[in-house]
Amino acid sequence: MESDKKKEKIIGGAFLAGVAGASLVFGFGMTLAMAKRKDPSFFTKGLIGSKEAPESGGSLAIRALGWGTLYAVCGFGLFCFGAWKSLGVQNLKEFRQKIGEMLPQIPKKEPQGRTEFKNLRELLNYVIEESEKSKRS
Structure with missing residues (x-):
């Protein structure tokens, strides 16, 4: 029971970290592309x-x-x-x-x-x- 909660928290944290990392890379890439295009x-x-x-x-x-x-x-x-x-x-x-x-x-x-x-x-x-x-x- 306790390990299930821990596993769920780890999965949730990994998901949030993945979403945050992807948005960071996407935002930075879009900013660079916009600067180069300008x-x-x-x-x-x-x-x-x-x-x-x-x-x-x-x-x-x-x-x-x-x-x-x-x-x-x-x-x-x-x-x-x-x-x-x-x-x-x-x-x-x-x-x-x-x-x-x-x-x-x-x-x-x-x-x-x-x-x-x-x-x-x-x-x-x-x-x-x-x-x-x-x-x-």
Whole structure:
């Protein structure tokens, strides 16, 4: 029973990943085709370096991605190091406790309705029923 649910979730995740990947490839391909159709000469100049633009668009994008990644990782690492040192903690457990004391407590409340559904159809039926109840009230 448990393995059936796990298998169903894996299949559903694989399907969603496949649809997302296909739409990504299709969208990117359509954008490239539209750009090439609009102005073929500039499209070619973007792919291959020339006198006007000594660096191609692809290599420029890769370089920008590399520098952006480096800045993001180093910047966030520096932020985390600064927070760690300013709190004066020695390990992750102390860090978690200090942050927990500083942040406001979120009150836990019991759910008002159902929270577990077997499938999407059951969820949608529940939402429709609740909507109809609120319209009658």
